[in-house]
Amino acid sequence: MIAEAGLAALWLAAALALLQLGVALAGPRIGDVRAIAVPAAVAQGLLTLFAFAALITLFVRTDLSVELVAANSHSLKPFIYRFSGAWGNHEGSMLLWVTVLAVAGAALALLERRLSPATIRATLGAQATLALGFFAFLLIASNPFARLYPAPREGQGLNPLLQDPGLAFHPPTLYLGYVGLSVAFSLAVGALITRDVGPALARAMRPWVLGAWVLLTLGITAGSYWAYYELGWGGWWFWDPVENASLMPWLAATALLHSVNVLAARGGLRAWTIMLAVVAFSMSMVGTFLVRSGILTSVHSFAVDPSRGTFILGLLVLYVGGALALFAWRIGTVREGARFDLVSREGALIANNLLLTVILGTVFVGTLYPIFVEALTGEKISVGPPYFNAVSGPIVLLLALLLFVGPLLNWRIDRRPLLRRAIAPALVTLAALLATFMLAGPTSLLSRLGLSIATGLAVASILPLVGRNLRRTPLATWGMALSHLGVAVAMAGAACDSAFTRETLTAVRPGESVSVGPWTIRFAGVDPVAGPNWTAVQAHLVAVRGGTSDRFEPESRAFSDPPTETNEAAIRTYIDGQLYTVLGRQESDGRWQLRLWWKPYVTLIWLGGALIALGGALALLGRWWRERRQRVRAQEAWA
């Protein structure tokens, strides 16, 4: 009954999306469009929320007569993973996607009042078109509520890699981000249709971009940490196609976040901002397509199905192709914005956008290059970290250097001497560079530069706050400084990880000791342990450094349903780094393989990511607060 109710709610929501599109197309001839479109959008949001709640109920109850539950759950699975299992599979995650899309559409319809009625109408029409396509995909090609008869007696488990708290948090956050960008996309399409591109559009778009970007940042940071501790490979970014699929919309959103400010404040960068808004959500859809169609091989093994891939590709052609064609056709008629000098806030933001776009292009080409090469020559190749690191590393350094002065520049034109203001961070950078040559051992120039520029950037990021009345500084400026500081912190973490990590791969007998970095680690032996649906071999390690002594118990787990083995790394964070231990296989002579890493300051990577997101959240809050106050003031003045 619950499954059927959920399915009915989805069909009803799809019908309402059609209605919303219909009234948007009919326009003012049929009266007030908002009077029909707004309730239709809100009802879609509520109905999809109901359907999603229905799916969660089915998973929590382990209702095995539903095909999806039988294939992905198990009565022995702990409660939290039965809950998160609802979106740990293709159909469930698509339902989550559609739910977020519909709820965002409802919020857009309810809240957006700044734009002209014609643009709002076109935007709501675009949002309804997006929703319709994804409803069709869900209902025709990926029904999450399909029944199974007869019901099996036991479910087929869940990928044990996904039995992790990270899964409960990481995909929903990313989806919120991806789909939040859909609103920016609809606004851009709506504005292209009415040729109404200006500061009002930028102000309407900004909170959506900012919110989506904060969530994407959090989602990517969490995903990176999840891969780091769950896969047991000791790395934090693998340039896997699916990681790239989440990075590309983030890069586009980061560029958009900066260009939308130029449009809001100065009315400039009109065509470029519209382009980025289209590209950001397009990248989200391209990412979904790459993951779900299986045309690229990746560690993220989702149910791969070429017919589904064809369906999503059809949607991509319709939406992305349509929006890009509309852009090429219409943007020439959009008025250009105010002019500005090369040395100005606008100039710096354009440089920022160009560099981010180059990284985006690099990742896009690197991710898809294997397909192009195989299509043209039949040769199979793979593009790995060496390409991505070599190309994007130096550009990231340039971006960081740009941050030394960019945020200090005036709008339009800046005639003040540039170098005098960047002198403090520049000196700090030089001193840090000197220190890396004197103190740190042999390492690559890129990590030395990364570390020293990060140090300089930490100083530079605070400069926009220096000399201001801090109590009257807008929250958005605080947010900007915090985010830029986060970039410095994350860069420092990444540079430390690549420069100072010590790795030991070895095989030991009980009682033997090995060393990694400053640590001496004694292997006391192994014990069997068991969990609800797995058995494991647990190693006992004692790590000693100076007066510190800590126990580590990494496990090698065997899951029963489906039979899979995973490594549970034992990781401990110290003030100056992380000690990371993994138990491998037993060799034929009885010795156990151990993989040990000492990673100084590696946690800064994720701390930096969190700071970047926090800065974005502060800016969002500050803008919201300021607008509310302005509205209240305007009302008071009127009364």
Next chain:
Amino acid sequence: MSRQLWLAIPLLVFGLFVAAALWRLADPPSTTVESRLVGQPLPAFTTTPIVPRKLPVSAATLRAEHQPRLVNLFASWCVPCIAEAPVLAQLQREGVRIDGIAVRDTAADLQKFLADNGDGYDRIGGDATGQAQIALGASGVPESFLIDGAGVIRYHHVGAIMPQDRADVLAEWRKLR
């Protein structure tokens, strides 16, 4: 170039992407890396008797029989082999003739392994020094080779044959008959 043309560049890039994606969807990639040994004649190797009442296996006997065979490299000390053993027993019941090569193993450990996990092997030979493993070009255990009646390797499976791989192996086996 005119401004209009510049504006169409994103559309062109997207068109290229769609073309490549369509080509790939029409012709899905194979996820397995084809082994260089497939299509090659079975290299020479010998093994020694290790389990009572089971004959050892060698390249010469396999070639002389003119019968298809599944040759499985395994070991009692290998954890994935424990997961693989019931699948091999199942394959044997379905008519696949399996010979085992126990890599760097001892008789006592091996007999306990077979008693605990099932025994799907017609013959088992010991490979105390790993010479047979090296001759076959196997990188670890478990690995399996399907050999046709002419003594040519037709299929190479790296890692344990898990329940989800059974159908593939069975289909390859039926092709040889």
